[in-house]
Amino acid sequence: MNHNYKGFFSIVLLAWVDADYKFMWIDVGGLGSQSDAQIYNQLELKECLEDGSIGLPPPSPLPNDDQDFPYFLLGDDAFGLRAYLMKPCSGRTLTREELIANYRISRARRVVENAFGILAHRWRVLLSTMQQMPLTVQVIIESCVCLHNFIRIRNPAIQNIQLDNEDGAHNHVPGLWRQDDNLQDVDMPKEGNRDTVAATRQRDYLKYYFNSPVGLVPWHDRMVGV
Incomplete structure (x- = not known):
């Protein structure tokens, strides 16, 4: 049951960052x-996300906007589009507005990639074949996550040099963790889910916001290649 699609044994760390x-x-x-x-x-x-018991803050306007908008998580195509979970627009022929919206969503999701990259780059045991039983491996992973958070709280500068960043023209500059050959094959399996109508309307509002004067990022037209 722990044999994954890549052909080796693993357990999954699913995280909210x-x-x-x-x-x-x-x-x-x-x-x-x-x-x-x-x-x-x-x-x-x-x-908890579906019934609202998780305790997300009440809706509030996006920066420089005047319409209340729900707080939400960002995910990828593995998850269904919901009012509390936004993901990029899919399809082969996307409009200019959709490309810009996808860039903005992907730009935010880069934070998650960096968190996982820093975690594995610092605690190298996560990149090797562990010889312990699955329950022990879970404890090791949980310990690595706790130590990662401890460092982020006490001395984040130690890890900041490894993070992705942007230059003065908003070009993506890869972090040091991405230069690790052992991390190049890390990815996630995908599985489709049906999107809800309300969530689709919510993502459309994000798309319009990202393309409006109050929500745009300088140079974004050039960055998405349109």
Whole structure:
């Protein structure tokens, strides 16, 4: 059951990361044969997000806007589009506005990639074949996450040099962790989910906001290649 689609044995770390590269919530121990969506659909986190009991802040306007907008998580195509979970627009022929919206969403999701990259780059045991039993491996992973958060709180400058950043023209400058050959193959299996109508309307509002004078980022037209 722990044999994954890449042909080796693994357990899954599914995580919720904040804007400061800290892990706010994790689930460790998902079977390697399962996709992210299969694991997520079995979690209490999903139930709490759906019934509102997780305690997200009340809706408030986006920067420089005057319309209340719900707080939400950012995910990828492994998860279904919901009012509390936004993901990029899919399709082969996207409009200029959709490309810009996808860039902005992907720009924010880069924080998650950096958090995982820093975690694995510092605690090298996560890049090797562990010889312990699965329950012990879970404890090791949880310990690494706790130590990662401790460093982010006490001395974030130690890790900041490893982070992605942007130059003066908003070009993406890869962080040092991306230069590690052992990290190049890290990715996530995908599984489709049906999008809700309300969530689609919400993402459309984000798209219009990102393309409006109050929501744009300088140079974004050039960055998405349009």
